[in-house]
Structures are given as structure tokens and as C-alpha cells.
Amino acid sequence: RKEVEQDPGPFNVPEGATVAFNCTYSNSASQSFFWYRQDCRKEPKLLMSVYSSGNEDGRFTAQLNRASQYISLLIRDSKLSDSATYLCVVNIYNQGGKLIFGQGTELSVKP
Amino acid sequence: SQTIHQWPATLVQPVGSPLSLECTVEGTSNPNLYWYRQAAGRGLQLLFYSVGIGQISSEVPQNLSASRPQDRQFILSSKKLLLSDSGFYLCAWSSSPLGQLNTEAFFGQGTRLTVV
Numbered sequence: 649r650k651e652v653e654q655d656p657g658p659f660n661v662p663e664g665a666t667v668a669f670n671c672t673y674s675n676s677a678s679q680s681f682f683w684y685r686q687d688c689r690k691e692p693k694l695l696m697s698v699y700s701s702g703n704e705d706g707r708f709t710a711q712l713n714r715a716s717q718y719i720s721l722l723i724r725d726s727k728l729s730d731s732a733t734y735l736c737v738v739n740i741y742n743q744g745g746k747l748i749f750g751q752g753t754e755l756s757v758k759p
Numbered sequence: 760s761q762t763i764h765q766w767p768a769t770l771v772q773p774v775g776s777p778l779s780l781e782c783t784v785e786g787t788s789n790p791n792l793y794w795y796r797q798a799a800g801r802g803l804q805l806l807f808y809s810v811g812i813g814q815i816s817s818e819v820p821q822n823l824s825a826s827r828p829q830d831r832q833f834i835l836s837s838k839k840l841l842l843s844d845s846g847f848y849l850c851a852w853s854s855s856p857l858g859q860l861n862t863e864a865f866f867g868q869g870t871r872l873t874v875v
Contacts, residue, residue, distance in 0.1 A: 682863060689847075689871075691866035691869050692849075694863045694864075735803065737864070746805070747793060747808075747851070748805060749803040749805070750802060752802050
């Protein structure tokens with residue numbers, strides 16, 4: 649079983665749609681959680697951290713369920729510029745802060 | 760402010776040739792350092808990570824090795840490249856995890872390696 653698993657994608661949605669990405673992790677020692685965005689042929693960049701109580705940043709909402717070892721990202725009113733690959737990331741604290749990435753879910757927002 | 764430098768940006772190497780990719784971080788001390796590889800259309804695979812000078816953890820058996828000769832320098836090497844070593848290699852750093860949760864990773868711009 650992979651340490652971090654995401655929806656396989658790709659997701660093709662019209663502008664203005666709401667889209668949700670799911671992610672599960674297997675290591676219960678995971679302490680920190682993030683969503684990264686990666687544009688085509690570029691390096692990943694942090695989109696947002698995921699806090700236990702859930703957090704929102706504009707059109708983006710992240711949720712964490714530690715009991716189920718599940719993370720989600722919700723994008724509302726999607727824009728053309730949201731087209732990218734979204735990567736779920738966990739930080740395994742008791743392994744020296746090792747960062748494990750999911751395989752990513754590709755999002756394509758169409759006009 | 761902290762910055763991460765990775766070079767070269769693009770590299771074409773013949774099978775059997777050696778490899779050396781370098782990554783340096785500025786503006787921080789004792790960072791966690793990482794080498795990832797991303798094959799075409801695939802996710803990021805953690806190759807090596809280091810929590811300090813001379814401390815290297817290898818995640819997958821492979822044709823590559825890593826070294827950390829200085830606190831803010833991380834080198835990825837191979838003695839003889841294989842075709843399967845082609846990919847997008849990314850160096851990253853994060854703050855020491857001690858007492859710091861939710862510390863993000865910062866990536867270099869990556870090296871696109873093609874082995875021919």
C-alpha cells in the first residue's frame with residue numbers, strides 16, 4: 649500500500665464548478681499535512697497547509713480527518729488558472745521529518 | 760530570505776556516463792534536504808533525504824547515491840547512468856522538524872535529465 653494515495657484523476661470541469669480532491673495516508677505518525685500545486689514542467693509549490701480544525705483560503709478549503717487518515721481539498725468557483733496537478737503531502741515527524749508526496753491529481757478547468 | 764539553487768536545469772547524458780547534480784540552500788541553517796524524482800506523467804518519488812551533514816537516508820534501491828558534504832549542500836550522483844534514470848529531479852529543503860510542525864518544503868526549479 650502506498651503511503652499517500654490520491655484520486656487518480658484527471659478531473660475535467662467547467663469554469664465555476666466545485667471540485668473536491670481526496671487523499672489518504674497510511675502512516676499514523678504523520679504529523680503535518682499539505683496541498684501543493686504543480687504546473688506543467690515546473691516545481692511543486694505550496695498551496696496550503698492542512699490544520700486539524702480545517703482551514704480555508706479564499707476559494708480553497710482543506711480538511712483533515714485524523715481518525716480516518718484522510719485529507720481533502722475543495723476548490724469552489726474554479727478558474728481556468730486552477731488547471732494544474734494537485735499533490736497531497738504528509739510529513740512523517742518520527743522519521744526525521746520525511747515528506748511523502750501522493751502521485752497527484754490533475755485538474756483541467758475548461759471555459 | 761531563504762533560497763534554493765539547483766543546477767543544471769536541463770541535462771542530456773549518454774548511457775553509462777556519470778552524473779552529478781548539485782543543490783545549495785541559502786539563508787537557513789541545518790535544513791532537511793531532499794532529492795525527489797518525477798518520471799514523465801508520474802508522482803514525486805523520494806530518493807534520498809538528509810537531516811544533517813553526512814546523514815543520508817535512501818528510500819529506494821537504485822543506481823544513484825547522495826552526499827551532503829556541507830550543511831547546505833546536497834549532491835546527487837551516479838557512476839553509470841541507465842536509461843531508466845531519465846526524469847525530472849527536484850531538490851527541496853524544509854526547516855528542521857524539531858518542535859516545528861507544519862513546516863513546508865521549498866523546491867528548486869528542477870533538473871530535467873534525459874539519458875540517451
